[in-house]
Amino acid sequence: MALQYTKEQKMLRALVKEFADKEVGPRAAEMDRNESMDPTLLKMLGDLGFMGLGIPVEYGGAGMGMMEKSIVVEELARKDAATAEVMSVHNMAYLAILKHGSEELKQKFLPIAAKGGIAAFALTEPSAGSDAAGVQTTAVADGDDYIINGSKCFISNMGPQEGSFVTVLVSTDPSKGSKGFSAIVVERGTPGFTIGKREEKLGIRAADVSELIFEDCRVPKANLVGAEGKGFGYFMEALDSGRIGMASQALGIAEEALDLSIEYLKVRVQFGKPLSKQQGLQWYLADMGTKVEAARALIYEAASDMDRGDPVGKIAAIAKYYASEIGVQVTDKALQLHSGYGYMRDYPLERMYRDARIIPIYEGTSEIQKIIISRELLK
Amino acid sequence: MKAIVCVKQVPDTSGKVAVNPDGTLDRASMLTIVNPDDMNAVEAALKLKDETGCKVVVVTMGPPPAEGMLRQLMAMGADEGVLVSAREFGGSDTFATSQILAAALNKMGLDPDDVVFCGRQAIDGDTAQVGPQIAEKLGMPQISYVADIHKEGSVIVCKRMLEDGYMMVETQTPCLLTCIKELNQPRYMSILGIKDCYTKPVTVYDYNALKDDPLIDPTTIGLKGSPTNILTSFTPPLKGVGMMLEGTGKSTTDQLVGMLAAKHVI
Numbered sequence: 286m287a288l289q290y291t292k293e294q295k296m297l298r299a300l301v302k303e304f305a306d307k308e309v310g311p312r313a314a315e316m317d318r319n320e321s322m323d324p325t326l327l328k329m330l331g332d333l334g335f336m337g338l339g340i341p342v343e344y345g346g347a348g349m350g351m352m353e354k355s356i357v358v359e360e361l362a363r364k365d366a367a368t369a370e371v372m373s374v375h376n377m378a379y380l381a382i383l384k385h386g387s388e389e390l391k392q393k394f395l396p397i398a399a400k401g402g403i404a405a406f407a408l409t410e411p412s413a414g415s416d417a418a419g420v421q422t423t424a425v426a427d428g429d430d431y432i433i434n435g436s437k438c439f440i441s442n443m444g445p446q447e448g449s450f451v452t453v454l455v456s457t458d459p460s461k462g463s464k465g466f467s468a469i470v471v472e473r474g475t476p477g478f479t480i481g482k483r484e485e486k487l488g489i490r491a492a493d494v495s496e497l498i499f500e501d502c503r504v505p506k507a508n509l510v511g512a513e514g515k516g517f518g519y520f521m522e523a524l525d526s527g528r529i530g531m532a533s534q535a536l537g538i539a540e541e542a543l544d545l546s547i548e549y550l551k552v553r554v555q556f557g558k559p560l561s562k563q564q565g566l567q568w569y570l571a572d573m574g575t576k577v578e579a580a581r582a583l584i585y586e587a588a589s590d591m592d593r594g595d596p597v598g599k600i601a602a603i604a605k606y607y608a609s610e611i612g613v614q615v616t617d618k619a620l621q622l623h624s625g626y627g628y629m630r631d632y633p634l635e636r637m638y639r640d641a642r643i644i645p646i647y648e649g650t651s652e653i654q655k656i657i658i659s660r661e662l663l664k
Numbered sequence: 665m666k667a668i669v670c671v672k673q674v675p676d677t678s679g680k681v682a683v684n685p686d687g688t689l690d691r692a693s694m695l696t697i698v699n700p701d702d703m704n705a706v707e708a709a710l711k712l713k714d715e716t717g718c719k720v721v722v723v724t725m726g727p728p729p730a731e732g733m734l735r736q737l738m739a740m741g742a743d744e745g746v747l748v749s750a751r752e753f754g755g756s757d758t759f760a761t762s763q764i765l766a767a768a769l770n771k772m773g774l775d776p777d778d779v780v781f782c783g784r785q786a787i788d789g790d791t792a793q794v795g796p797q798i799a800e801k802l803g804m805p806q807i808s809y810v811a812d813i814h815k816e817g818s819v820i821v822c823k824r825m826l827e828d829g830y831m832m833v834e835t836q837t838p839c840l841l842t843c844i845k846e847l848n849q850p851r852y853m854s855i856l857g858i859k860d861c862y863t864k865p866v867t868v869y870d871y872n873a874l875k876d877d878p879l880i881d882p883t884t885i886g887l888k889g890s891p892t893n894i895l896t897s898f899t900p901p902l903k904g905v906g907m908m909l910e911g912t913g914k915s916t917t918d919q920l921v922g923m924l925a926a927k928h929v930i
Binding site: 300348397 | 732735736852855857858859862
């Protein structure tokens, strides 16, 4: 069935496109150089309602679905992958609370997120990356509280500048392995919770990615999401949404790289004619365009499946795997087509090329996506 | 209290412009945008809503797809839309358009504290006539080229921009203001606005809805009721290639004078 966008979705795309052109694009190079998001931009994203995209209206959000989230992330990523990353991770990070949290937890945290308080989601540890079951951070019950000890690394949306609260995957019963994992919400500023090193990265440099340290961090039991021992499932479920979001980010970068290349090939004259008249280079464009359209089809198929309530484990993994790989390939080829100009910092491709490289790594590496896909195929 | 905004869908000048055989614009085949000055008028009305809680009604005359533009303005915060649309209204010039829009405003009913906002002028015709004509036909005070607005009850004070300065003008509501881009920075649509915009009411005024108004007469509306006659429309031909004369000496000057003389310029 051909994908049909609703009138509202078309309008949303028009809004994000305009916003990205006017507000995000002009800030992108400087935010990358300064390794920090512009707070004015983050405030605008909150004020316009982007941060509450998937939060129900009763908690101050817009109650929209994965299709809308993909549209927003894709269009933002065209102009700045770091902005798109903050948005994408944020709109995934509150999902565990939204789907499984108590009413008290929802009332407390969802309105904060909808207004622009940035949400984070902490799974990865020095010893638990692709093998998420290796989580060693513990939470021990003590009266009405949990006491959390351990550390998380490479955590997006929680750093020196960003982050209001973080849902942390902890072990509440180390004897049960991943069946003993629980999800607990920790607010910024909670005693015992500190932000460690802010990572210096190849790309998406404006976005905070940091180490989180928990030392006898006391959190009320009311901050437990859902039931003890269910945290691993909640995180894996949220990651399905996160994967479609990150695939959309790769798509946005690839689309923009393609558009820049088309424009450049038309105006760059060598050997007496525009580069666009060289068949060898036309074929590059054809390959790039084909990859972009295939990624788009996969992403919006996955997003509409999710909005219908269909299982998306396989299609989300396929979309993430494919889009993130072609994001790297298309920006690489676009840089080659721009040659010297593409390599220079004066032009956006240099940044886009660096930004695209994270996507086959985070929210599950390409290799992990292939494990998920093949497991589904062999079922 | 209502803030009524008259808006026009105009060709996106960054795209291709198409002309009908009768010289009018082929609007159906062109990409469209909201007329830029009208966006300032919408923003002025929304600011008044922010301050006073008044209702904002956006009105446009155009073909049925113009409803999409009204929805876009509702996603910015407008509460209601009125689409004035009928075959009989097609081909109207500024005189006929203002007859029809004035009749539409009569139909909506103007309360004593209402304000009508228009953009200064549209980027397709560039006449700046429709707003002032509506005010004249409704016997309502008007302030054009408005760059600042203060409303206290039924008194409105505006800064009216002129070529060589500005004047402060005070008037009573109901009145009509034409807005310029210096007035404000139009806001974006909001996500919640987009979610709700298709649930807000849009009323269509067709010929039958307006025909009993004394302003509506076959001789005053549509192409036949338009005193403007377009003799011809054309795309201006490209100018010839320019030529640069290099050098600072007398020979270059002589060369220039020779060429100008050859073309009978001097």
